[in-house]
Amino acid sequence: xxxxxxxxxxxxxxxxxxxxxxxxxxxxxxxxxxxxxxxxxxxxxxxxxxxxxxxxxxxxxxxxxxxxxxxxxxxxxxxxxxxxxxxxxxxxxxxxxx
Numbered sequence: 660x661x662x663x664x665x666x667x668x669x670x671x672x673x674x675x676x677x678x679x680x681x682x683x684x685x686x687x688x689x690x691x692x693x694x695x696x697x698x699x700x701x702x703x704x705x706x707x708x709x710x711x712x713x714x715x716x717x718x719x720x721x722x723x724x725x726x727x728x729x730x731x732x733x734x735x736x737x738x739x740x741x742x743x744x745x746x747x748x749x750x751x752x753x754x755x756x757x
Contacts, residue, residue: 668726675719682712682746692757700756707749714745 686708693701718738725731 668723671726672719672723675715675722679712679715679719682708682715686712689753704749704752704756707745707752711742711745711749715742718742 686705689701689705689708693699693705718741721738722734725735
């Protein structure tokens, strides 16, 4: 007997984890840039990026659990939209503050 969701749930979870990890790496680079500029306004994009990384990780865990459920429902359209908005706001803050 296979587990609900199986390989699809695992692939989806891994993709979200990679995305969150990439976002965390960008956060570290933004923190480094903010430190080089003596913090100030440069800290805003780093804080937004940190929040975005946490959000991506949380959404990924939620999505993987939903796919592994005994009867997975339809995918949420709201959570990816929220993640997209967070990434867009973070990217815009990098442009504005750097």
